[in-house]
Amino acid sequence: MVRNVAGDMAELAPEDFYLLSGVEQGMRFSEWVRRDKLPDYADLTREEVEFRIDRCLDRELIQRKTIQYEGYQLTFEGYDALALRTFSERETIDGVGSPLGFGKEGDVYEVQSFKPLALKYHREGYTNFREVNREREYTADRDHVSWLYTARKAAEREYEAMESLYPDVSVPRPVDHNRHAIVMDKFDGVELARATLEPEQAVGVLDLVFRELATTYDLGWVHADMSEHNVAVAESGITIFDWPQAVPVDHENAREFLERDVANLLRYFARKYPHEVSRDADTDAIAAAIADGPFETIRAFDPS
Ligand SMILES: Nc1ncnc2c1ncn2[C@@H]1O[C@H](COP(=O)(O)OP(=O)(O)OP(=O)(O)O)[C@@H](O)[C@H]1O
Ligand SMILES: [Mg+2]
Numbered sequence: 001m002v003r004n005v006a007g008d009m010a011e012l013a014p015e016d017f018y019l020l021s022g023v024e025q026g027m028r029f030s031e032w033v034r035r036d037k038l039p040d041y042a043d044l045t046r047e048e049v050e051f052r053i054d055r056c057l058d059r060e061l062i063q064r065k066t067i068q069y070e071g072y073q074l075t076f077e078g079y080d081a082l083a084l085r086t087f088s089e090r091e092t093i094d095g096v097g098s099p100l101g102f103g104k105e106g107d108v109y110e111v112q113s114f115k116p117l118a119l120k121y122h123r124e125g126y127t128n129f130r131e132v133n134r135e136r137e138y139t140a141d142r143d144h145v146s147w148l149y150t151a152r153k154a155a156e157r158e159y160e161a162m163e164s165l166y167p168d169v170s171v172p173r174p175v176d177h178n179r180h181a182i183v184m185d186k187f188d189g190v191e192l193a194r195a196t197l198e199p200e201q202a203v204g205v206l207d208l209v210f211r212e213l214a215t216t217y218d219l220g221w222v223h224a225d226m227s228e229h230n231v232a233v234a235e236s237g238i239t240i241f242d243w244p245q246a247v248p249v250d251h252e253n254a255r256e257f258l259e260r261d262v263a264n265l266l267r268y269f270a271r272k273y274p275h276e277v278s279r280d281a282d283t284d285a286i287a288a289a290i291a292d293g294p295f296e297t298i299r300a301f302d303p304s
Pocket of ligand 2: 103229230242
């Protein structure tokens with residue numbers, strides 16, 4: 001797990017950030033950045049580089065490896081610190097609070113601003129970058145992809161999708177993004193997976209989710225990672241979140257992904273609310289209704 005670097009921020013000097021962004025720049029060209037290139041990249045003297053390297057190594061913001069040469073790489077903590085500094089310079093956020101959730105591919109914290117917001121650091125590439133790269137269109141055509149690139153692209157995609165969907169689709173309002181991190185409104189409610197709906201609410205909630213997916217499709221997107229873990233339910237309604245895998249509707253697999261999204265939801269509802277949602281609902285027909293309309297046929301899952 002990646003340590004929360006918020007507590008280190010006050011101790012870091014501008015020169016520490018020069019060093020971190022120097023390492024970041026070097027990582028565009030090689031996985032491990034040569035020590036002797038750092039004065040140039042970081043715009044610091046040799047002596048200053050020595051001193052900053054030690055401080056950043058102590059805090060595990062960078063790591064060192066000696067192969068043929070001595071190389072340095074940012075850690076996720078170092079990358080987090082760079083994003084956090086940017087958000088704070090832009091006055092997007094004033095401080096980082098408690099965790100809201102740790103997913104497979106993201107760490108989410110509450111952050112302070114004029115109101116409570118949520119900060120999500122993308123972690124794609126942290127463990128299973130091979131698998132992630134295979135699934136994602138924006139990395140599919142690259143041979144060597146660093147975790148840093150993969151995580152940044154995921155954040156960009158998530159932010160782009162949310163910006164084009166908000167406010168027509170019930171997604172968290174996107175506020176800002178930088179590197180592998182996004183800031184958005186904090187939503188209320190609990191994950192569908194942990195909510196216990198009244199039986200008579202189940203059909204209504206599923207219907208709401210499908211309606212959101214239909215609007216999403218109209219606006220040009222398929223979520224492509226829909227499940228009971230990426231929908232929040234509250235008194236006030238539902239929120240669909242976790243959009244980094246979203247694909248445009250003209251993507252060659254868009255229809256397949258939409259069908260998979262629909263099938264995931266149907267499977268979950270039919271298992272948890274077997275008297276309300278039919279096991280035999282026609283996934284393809286529902287996906288077709290979402291993609292092509294008319295929307296009414298969506299009630300096809302309702303056994304009554
Ligand atoms: N805007 C938000 N407001 C409040 N809580 C949030 C917000 N975004 C995310 N969370 C919490 O953090 C958890 C992880 O978020 P999200 O699903 O976006 O990340 P992830 O790591 O990509 O998930 P996954 O494990 O599905 O890949 C969510 O389940 C939710 O509890
Ligand atoms: Mg999720």
